[in-house]
Amino acid sequence: MKKKKMLISQQTMDVDMVRKVEKLSGTSVRRCFQCGKCSAGCPMATFMEHPPNRIVRLLQLGQWQRILAGRSIWYCVSCETCTTRCPNQVDLASIMDALRKLSWDQDGPSKESYVQLANKLFLQNIRTYGRQYEMRLAAVFNVKSGQFLKDMMLGPKLLSKGKLKVFHQKNRNIAEVEKIFSRIEEMRRKGEAL
Amino acid sequence: MSRIGVFICHCGENISRTVDVELVASTASQFPGVAFATDYKYMCSDPGQSLIKKAVSEHRLTHVVVAACSPRMHERTFRKAVEQVGLNPFLCEMANIREHCSWVHEDREEATQKAIEIVGMLVERVKKNRVLPTITVPVTKRALVIGGGIAGIQAALDIADAGHQVVLVEREPSIGGHMAQLSETFPTLDCSQCIMTPKMVDLANHPNIIMHTYSEIEQVDGYIGNFQVTIRKKARSVDENKCTGCGICMTKCPQKKIPNIFDRNLGTRTAIYVPFPQAVPNVPVIDRENCTMFKTGKCGVCQKVCGPGAIDFNQQDTLIVEPVGAIVVATGFELYDITEKPKGSPIKGYGEFGHGKIPDVIDGLTFERLASASGPTGGKILRPSDGKEPKQVVFIQCVGSRSREKGISYCSKICCMYTAKHTMLYHHKVHDGQAYVFFMDARVPGKSYDEFWRRAIEEEEAVYIRGMVSRLYQKGDKIVVMGSDISVGVQVEIEADLVVLATAVQPRKGADALAQKLGISYDKYHFYSEAHAKLKPVECATAGIYLAGACQGPKDIPDTVSQASAAAAKVMTLFSKDKLEREPIVARVKENNCVGCFACRKVCAYGAVEEKEIRDRQGNLIKMVAYVNPGVCAGCGTCQATCPSKSVELDGYTDEQIVAMIEAL
Numbered sequence: 001m002k003k004k005k006m007l008i009s010q011q012t013m014d015v016d017m018v019r020k021v022e023k024l025s026g027t028s029v030r031r032c033f034q035c036g037k038c039s040a041g042c043p044m045a046t047f048m049e050h051p052p053n054r055i056v057r058l059l060q061l062g063q064w065q066r067i068l069a070g071r072s073i074w075y076c077v078s079c080e081t082c083t084t085r086c087p088n089q090v091d092l093a094s095i096m097d098a099l100r101k102l103s104w105d106q107d108g109p110s111k112e113s114y115v116q117l118a119n120k121l122f123l124q125n126i127r128t129y130g131r132q133y134e135m136r137l138a139a140v141f142n143v144k145s146g147q148f149l150k151d152m153m154l155g156p157k158l159l160s161k162g163k164l165k166v167f168h169q170k171n172r173n174i175a176e177v178e179k180i181f182s183r184i185e186e187m188r189r190k191g192e193a194l
Numbered sequence: 195m196s197r198i199g200v201f202i203c204h205c206g207e208n209i210s211r212t213v214d215v216e217l218v219a220s221t222a223s224q225f226p227g228v229a230f231a232t233d234y235k236y237m238c239s240d241p242g243q244s245l246i247k248k249a250v251s252e253h254r255l256t257h258v259v260v261a262a263c264s265p266r267m268h269e270r271t272f273r274k275a276v277e278q279v280g281l282n283p284f285l286c287e288m289a290n291i292r293e294h295c296s297w298v299h300e301d302r303e304e305a306t307q308k309a310i311e312i313v314g315m316l317v318e319r320v321k322k323n324r325v326l327p328t329i330t331v332p333v334t335k336r337a338l339v340i341g342g343g344i345a346g347i348q349a350a351l352d353i354a355d356a357g358h359q360v361v362l363v364e365r366e367p368s369i370g371g372h373m374a375q376l377s378e379t380f381p382t383l384d385c386s387q388c389i390m391t392p393k394m395v396d397l398a399n400h401p402n403i404i405m406h407t408y409s410e411i412e413q414v415d416g417y418i419g420n421f422q423v424t425i426r427k428k429a430r431s432v433d434e435n436k437c438t439g440c441g442i443c444m445t446k447c448p449q450k451k452i453p454n455i456f457d458r459n460l461g462t463r464t465a466i467y468v469p470f471p472q473a474v475p476n477v478p479v480i481d482r483e484n485c486t487m488f489k490t491g492k493c494g495v496c497q498k499v500c501g502p503g504a505i506d507f508n509q510q511d512t513l514i515v516e517p518v519g520a521i522v523v524a525t526g527f528e529l530y531d532i533t534e535k536p537k538g539s540p541i542k543g544y545g546e547f548g549h550g551k552i553p554d555v556i557d558g559l560t561f562e563r564l565a566s567a568s569g570p571t572g573g574k575i576l577r578p579s580d581g582k583e584p585k586q587v588v589f590i591q592c593v594g595s596r597s598r599e600k601g602i603s604y605c606s607k608i609c610c611m612y613t614a615k616h617t618m619l620y621h622h623k624v625h626d627g628q629a630y631v632f633f634m635d636a637r638v639p640g641k642s643y644d645e646f647w648r649r650a651i652e653e654e655e656a657v658y659i660r661g662m663v664s665r666l667y668q669k670g671d672k673i674v675v676m677g678s679d680i681s682v683g684v685q686v687e688i689e690a691d692l693v694v695l696a697t698a699v700q701p702r703k704g705a706d707a708l709a710q711k712l713g714i715s716y717d718k719y720h721f722y723s724e725a726h727a728k729l730k731p732v733e734c735a736t737a738g739i740y741l742a743g744a745c746q747g748p749k750d751i752p753d754t755v756s757q758a759s760a761a762a763a764k765v766m767t768l769f770s771k772d773k774l775e776r777e778p779i780v781a782r783v784k785e786n787n788c789v790g791c792f793a794c795r796k797v798c799a800y801g802a803v804e805e806k807e808i809r810d811r812q813g814n815l816i817k818m819v820a821y822v823n824p825g826v827c828a829g830c831g832t833c834q835a836t837c838p839s840k841s842v843e844l845d846g847y848t849d850e851q852i853v854a855m856i857e858a859l
Contacts, residue, residue: 005685
């Protein structure tokens, strides 16, 4: 997808999606003039097939599908270095947030990404137990991703150091946690949150 | 016995880096005739000049040699300084040890040796310099402005407002130039016609301005303060004094299908025409190539319908001679043509952009006519091939410009801004359309320029793609644009309805011929050269001739107007004196020797050599000799080199002096 020739026209430029990103992130995509400062300072850029500046460039060209096809947005660690340093006040970290949210909703190719699966399982655990239950997270992730033996050798070491618990520990105020989750869901329905 | 002072300049580090200036000074002090020698960091600075002045008085110096930069740079400075302490300025000479020595050599020892020899030569030469009186010549306080575009108009108005007479010569039938063709102007988007036409009318009505339209410069004689300019007023076939500008001739003319050059061939005009409705003067011209009367001898409809009887088919070109004191050259530019050029031309056409054969590939000026309210489409953006409104428009910048391959290595300067403006105009007129711009760099320095360019992208939603287009081709009624977006790193393809090329700004064809008539220099692109890129940006190296506008290099309207006013100010400075002082470095004829062969007259580029009769006391003619008019002579020395009897000598560069310099080596 990355190297495929780009056909540009009003039909291939997904302007609606760009507007959505702009609305969700509260920042302008068009402001960027491709100086590259975001990519220069990004700690994760070396892992991305589209570095941050190119993500914005693809948005400017309405090439939403190209972003969706890649995993770059999932590598972003939201450190906000890009946002802090951008000369044009483009809030790139928020754009990344918005893109992840839209990608999630789209059920797009990035669904295959284990990053998204890990994110989902992580949040499910928090919702169920009020805190993280690492054993379950690792187990379910390995089963769902089909990599049954992934990182298995780390298990004994973590167990011996007490970093991994065999049984879950439930939070006492689990009802409060549930409240937070339902409120966010409510806000999402109304379009007030990502 | 001469007492020569030698002053060695360090020029900061420019000279002292490679030349041992102290050694040069101490060696020079031993030269015969040298009474004093020293060195200083900046000889041209105030303390440096004071040093020279003090030395002249203290050591009773008779001659001065300043070893520093080129005489073009500071000869005047030092001559003025010695004049202030009572020395004749022409007894001060400069030894060029910067451009001729320190800048071009690396070896310190050799460079120092060379500097010593250069100084030695100048010491020998200055010994034989004569005390020369300054030559004064009268100044004709009238100016000639060549070109009636915004540059010429501004310069003419400024000079005329100062109370001097101005003769303006324009090649086309109307003044106005390129600016009259534009729709709106950056960065404020005010209508070009609205700010241009009042100035045109001002010019035509100004009591101090004589306007010659449809005229060209035939010949230029004379020199600063005293030019004689011959102007060819081309036959208009319409009497300017009788014509009322009613326009009935144009409505009745049967030849209606002639492409209108003013509208970039988009519209048509008649054989008798004014270039555009707001033309000044509003007097038509008969295009003799297309007029039926001139082609077949039968027609004459315009003559029949003309009430005042202004049509005159027998009108001939007339030559007018105008005496002027200063000339402002403002001949403007033209756009690079992408159609294939004939073989042998260094500039090749753009095969990859269709050589101009795809009708919907147009240039920026054509787009201006499309967007202009007074244009052939009345301001609607309609593509030339089928008159449909284009929904996808691709703009390509740097077409020709910054291309070594096309022989145009320079940046045309205005294209980034006018393309941004075009995208805005397009967005304002076609709301559901999309503009794309392929660009290599955005060069938008200037007041409010960057903001303007960003506005095109951020608010007017133009899509800018960094990368050049490799090829255009027609596919059905679309034009496929193949380019690349180098910030994403992929190839890009757009099916466009209209493609607008920002073609390079070039000097007018014939700019070189005019320069030769005027005796001014031009660069390899045929842009006219200023005397100094930074400190004399409006003066030509030829005295009395000034530059304004794009004939000197690509310029936008604000820069052009600034330069035109600057040129006008220079002309006014010249006119502020009744007499002009000239450098007396001129040729003299030794009348005893001269045999009157007049070989010197044949080679003189300035027409300075005249005939003079030598008579005895009874009034009998003995012989004819050459006489050099000191007011005209430019001091080039060609006559001296040519004279077979060695009868002509250039002051300061006599044979005796040259031989003395060689012997000093």
